[in-house]
Amino acid sequence: MRIGHAAAALTILAGIVPAGAEIATAQRKSGYDFMARTTQAMQDGDTSNPGMLWVLDGAALWDRKAGAANRSCADCHGDAPTSMKGVAARYPEFNATLGRPINIEQRINLCRADRQQAKPLPYESKDLLALTAFVARQSRGQPIAIAEDEPTRRSVETGRAAFVRRQGQLNLSCAQCHDDNWSGRLAGNPLTQGQPTGYPIYRLEWQSLGSLQRRLRNCLTGMRAEAPALGAQELVDLELYLMSRARGMPIETPAVRP
């Protein structure tokens, strides 16, 4: 299977155009547009989208008191559909105290540590995915709006540098597939542009919900590169770059992907 992928990748790269620029705004397409109609229908219905199972779990967690402070998310933030609307469209966001960008998962865990005095939830755990999906669901339809200030811009550039850097045993960069060859196919599957519009996503291959970082690590492993650990700053910077690259595209959380 792996070898098949590699061979297909090399075939595609044989006819590659010279490393191009970013995708033009008018040409940007969500992963949704590359999917089969049946998978699109699955995502569209709130009772057929399995990601909604996590959103409902997240809604329950939102109201549950936790930690030494015995406080729930709702005690501070109140009604999530109002207070969390548009929040996911701004993340990852530069955190001035920490001096680096943080993603929603890290924001939730900061809240847990500071306000609830509770243990942080492990990355990719069911509870963290559920809370993230619930918070991000409140931004569905909102355009991605990453800040354009100076510190954010610096991190975006770091992310972009990682995106165009060739790495791994196959000596591939993210951009070679997702900027230069997104209209092509890899081993029969559409390559797609890698627009992070619907995370956390319910991926049929995973039979589960998963974060953007899980997806990124997935791609890096396929390139036979060394994938940074979940929560690593390299991955947050890459997330930030991808979100800034998708600026203006609507949030679809929880998206379904094949």
Place this chain on the structure above:
Amino acid sequence: MAARALINVPPTAKRGEIVVIKALISHEMESGFRPNAVGQLIPRNIIKEFVCTYNGVEVFRAEFFSAISANPFLSFTTVATESGTVTMTWKGDNGFFATESVAIAVE
């Protein structure tokens, strides 16, 4: 957390109309064929049976096997005869049991 189900039954229907019922339930559907990190088989844990009754009368039944995906989704039809309750029941390994009821108004 208990199993969570998402049910879609039209709240109202005309008498004699064919209605589509959709049911999605959270379940890992562990096939029983996968080895764990040390090579031992992970025991099977699947839903084995789904039954839907409409005012106590069985209208749909399904048997599940190892190859069914996690969080299985079913879509089927029935004829709206009278107002009442549509009840769905899932049973499986390790005593798994879940049930959901929804009202349907027929005019």
